[in-house]
Amino acid sequence: MLLIDVVRVSEAVTRTSARLGKIGHLAELLGRVGPDEAEIAISYLSGELPQRQVGVGWRTLEDIPQPKLAATATLTAVDELLSRIKAVSGQGSQAARKALVAELFAGLTSQEQQFMRRLLHGELRQGALDGVMIEAVAKASGAPSADVRRALTLRGWLPAVGAAALGGGVEALRGFRLEVGRAVSPMLAGSAPNVAAALEKAGTPAALEWKLDGVRVQAHRSGPSTVTVFTRTLDDITAQVPELVEAVLAMPSDDLVLDGEVIALRPDGRPHPFQVTASRVSSKTGVERLREQTPLSVFFFDALRVDGVDLLDLPYSQRQEALAGAVPPGLLTPRLVTGDVAEAEKFFTDVVRAGHEGLVVKSLASPYAAGRRGAGWIKVKPRHTLDLVVLAAEWGHGRREGKLSNLHLGARDPEGGFVMLGKTFKGLTDELLAWQTERFLELAEGPTDGWTVTLRPELVVEIAFDGVQRSPRYPGGMALRFARVLRYRPDKRVEDADTVDTVRSLML
DNA sequence: TTCCGACAGTGGGGTCGCAAT
DNA sequence: ATTGCGACCCCACTATCGGAA
Numbered sequence: 001m002l003l004i005d006v007v008r009v010s011e012a013v014t015r016t017s018a019r020l021g022k023i024g025h026l027a028e029l030l031g032r033v034g035p036d037e038a039e040i041a042i043s044y045l046s047g048e049l050p051q052r053q054v055g056v057g058w059r060t061l062e063d064i065p066q067p068k069l070a071a072t073a074t075l076t077a078v079d080e081l082l083s084r085i086k087a088v089s090g091q092g093s094q095a096a097r098k099a100l101v102a103e104l105f106a107g108l109t110s111q112e113q114q115f116m117r118r119l120l121h122g123e124l125r126q127g128a129l130d131g132v133m134i135e136a137v138a139k140a141s142g143a144p145s146a147d148v149r150r151a152l153t154l155r156g157w158l159p160a161v162g163a164a165a166l167g168g169g170v171e172a173l174r175g176f177r178l179e180v181g182r183a184v185s186p187m188l189a190g191s192a193p194n195v196a197a198a199l200e201k202a203g204t205p206a207a208l209e210w211k212l213d214g215v216r217v218q219a220h221r222s223g224p225s226t227v228t229v230f231t232r233t234l235d236d237i238t239a240q241v242p243e244l245v246e247a248v249l250a251m252p253s254d255d256l257v258l259d260g261e262v263i264a265l266r267p268d269g270r271p272h273p274f275q276v277t278a279s280r281v282s283s284k285t286g287v288e289r290l291r292e293q294t295p296l297s298v299f300f301f302d303a304l305r306v307d308g309v310d311l312l313d314l315p316y317s318q319r320q321e322a323l324a325g326a327v328p329p330g331l332l333t334p335r336l337v338t339g340d341v342a343e344a345e346k347f348f349t350d351v352v353r354a355g356h357e358g359l360v361v362k363s364l365a366s367p368y369a370a371g372r373r374g375a376g377w378i379k380v381k382p383r384h385t386l387d388l389v390v391l392a393a394e395w396g397h398g399r400r401e402g403k404l405s406n407l408h409l410g411a412r413d414p415e416g417g418f419v420m421l422g423k424t425f426k427g428l429t430d431e432l433l434a435w436q437t438e439r440f441l442e443l444a445e446g447p448t449d450g451w452t453v454t455l456r457p458e459l460v461v462e463i464a465f466d467g468v469q470r471s472p473r474y475p476g477g478m479a480l481r482f483a484r485v486l487r488y489r490p491d492k493r494v495e496d497a498d499t500v501d502t503v504r505s506l507m508l
Numbered sequence: 509t510t511c512c513g514a515c516a517g518t519g520g521g522g523t524c525g526c527a528a529t
Numbered sequence: 530a531t532t533g534c535g536a537c538c539c540c541a542c543t544a545t546c547g548g549a550a
Contacts, residue, residue: 019515019546055526057535089535094527123517127545131515190513191541215538233537275522278538282524398517399544406519425519426542466540469521479521484541 001037003078003108004071005029006044007115013045014126019135022128026136030166038166039159040075046133046158047124054082055089056101056120064117065102067110078104078116125398130158141165143173151176153312153370156183156234178310180222180257183234185370187259187302189360189377195344198361198378204339206361207316208347209301211379212333213357214263214277217241217298219248221256240281243291244298253326255308260300260333270355273469274481301333301360304368312368316376319368337364352382357466383464384506386411386480386498387489389418390459393440394452396425396433404437404453409463409483411476411500418457419476419500426484427464436488460492461485468507476500478507 009029013022026045033041043050081104088097105113118124128136134152138145143165151161151173164172178184192198199206216232227245229238238245244262264272264280271277272294280294303323304312311319324332336347348359358381366376388409396405406425410418428436439459446454464486471479 017545053536055535059534125517127516129516213539231538235537274539279523282536282538284525396518398519400518423520424541426540429543464541471521472523473521481521482540483520 001033001041001075002071003073003075003112006041007112010045010115010126013128019132022132023135023139026128026133027139030136030140035167037075038163040079042133042162043159044119047129049082050079050159051082051086054086055097056085058121060101061117061120065106067108067113069109071109071112073107073112133158137162137165141169143170147173153185154178156185178257178305178312180220180255180305181228183218183230184304186216186218186232187368187370187377189379192378192380195348195380196341198380199341199344201378202361202363205337206363207335207337208344209333209335209360209362210351211357211360212261212263212299213271213274214261215281217244217260217262219244219258221248221254223254237281240284240287241296242287243296247298247331251326253307256326257305258300259302259304260298262296262298264294265297275469298331299333300327300331315365315367316362317364348380357381381466385462385464385486387460387492387496388463389457389494389497390455390461391418391420391457392452392454400433403433404440405433411503412497414499414501420474421476421503422474422479422483424463424483424485428485457494460489460494460497462487462489468503478503
């Protein structure tokens with residue numbers, strides 16, 4: 001199959017707003033792709049590369065050759081070239097990589113170049129990713145989408161699942177099994193504004209678990225000496241977390257798949273800032289030395305397999321029993337089962353006081369299902385707010401093209417002026433975007449690089465955020481975590497905005 | 509007919525590893 | 530030694546579609 005066939009379908013999907021229409025276009029193509037190219041087609045049309053990452057980003061794509069006039073590139077040829085690019089990126093010079101990227105793009109028409117550029121950026125923007133592709137695979141193969149979804153949970157990679165479905169239908173999908181050592185797609189959580197709302201969603205009684213601000217881990221043990229650890233995106237981090245490996249090897253069962261969180265704790269048991277945990281987990285060199293300074297702890301909250309028995313389809317309450325039987329009590333995430341709102345709220349207050357992020361409220365009945373945020377797990381975190389001043393704004397992309405979107409936020413400096421604390425684009429409705437674009441252009445003043453519009457600091461905006469973290473980037477040495485707009489405060493003057501001193505006091 | 513669950517899009521701060529400067 | 534890039538940790542929120550109620 002030619003790349004241009006895939007590109008044309010992608011363009012049709014982009015033009016179609018109805019989801020069923022998108023699914024129709026995708027399924028039509030899946031119906032005519034050969035078995036040897038099915039994985040590539042599914043991968044491209046769900047916005048990812050079979051190679052996952054190839055070491056090519058926006059900078060590398062700034063300078064690419066003139067396009068060809070005739071579309072002759074096959075999927076197989078393009079895929080093969082991308083694999084070579086990845087191989088060179090793994091161990092080789094920039095020049096060699098650049099030459100291969102040039103070779104790839106020189107073989108494409110301008111239409112194909114545009115598609116490949118977006119695909120490499122990870123910004124296909126056709127309104128269809130895994131969720132829509134699952135339905136398309138179901139439609140093209142005749143298998144129920146629940147079977148596609150189920151196989152994806154177990155296999156963790158949709159192109160392989162899709163290719164199997166196209167070749168062998170529902171029987172092939174049901175052949176997928178949990179395999180120790182191969183990552184399972186993790187179950188994700190939705191969110192609720194408070195404990196009472198979360199309980200209502202989950203149904204009572206529900207389990208409340210401490211939400212630790214660390215890194216999600218899936219630990220697989222097969223046999224007496226083999227442990228593999230995966231992240232949420234299914235990357236293998238076994239070598240970076242020896243403490244976890246040792247903890248799992250010390251367990252009596254040698255056939256396990258566990259879900260949990262690693263976190264760096266201080267000697268007094270309170271958590272380090274997230275940055276410390278993230279640094280430890282992503283450091284590959286000097287791990288033995290680092291673990292002495294900053295040891296990692298692990299807390300498990302789910303079991304997908306214990307002693308060779310798959311547990312994914314069991315209700316959460318039964319998986320908990322299996323977990324408690326397999327894992328030492330000290331490695332279990334603190335939890336409370338209750339239907340009482342007051343008791344739940346006290347538990348929430350306790351966990352926040354202990355320095356942790358909040359709670360995850362879980363339905364006792366829900367099976368382990370990948371993706372599907374909000375199905376059975378709901379997170380609750382406390383929310384801070386500040387009144388800050390808009391210092392500048394940046395033009396948006398995609399559906400925000402032509403709108404001033406991303407705000408630069410500043411706190412008032414009592415000495416005079418403002419200190420920037422970060423940016424946000426979250427929480428804005430279309431109406432607010434339109435309003436602020438107009439208003440900002442009135443306030444525009446001073447230098448602009450064509451991208452960022454500097455404003456007279458006159459507008460106060462109420463910002464919600466999760467916490468203040470140390471920042472190597474911003475002048476005050478601090479930045480807001482997960483900042484989002486709640487509302488503008490036309491009733492407040494700039495002199496009423498919060499000061500850097502207030503923000504600094506929140507960092508402790 | 510209205511409601512609501514699921515999805516995609518739009519970007520945020522921080523850190524590491526690696527190659528080039 | 531420093532800088533820039535790519536990848537990946539953590540992530541919140543709104544608009545939209547289409548099935549459920």
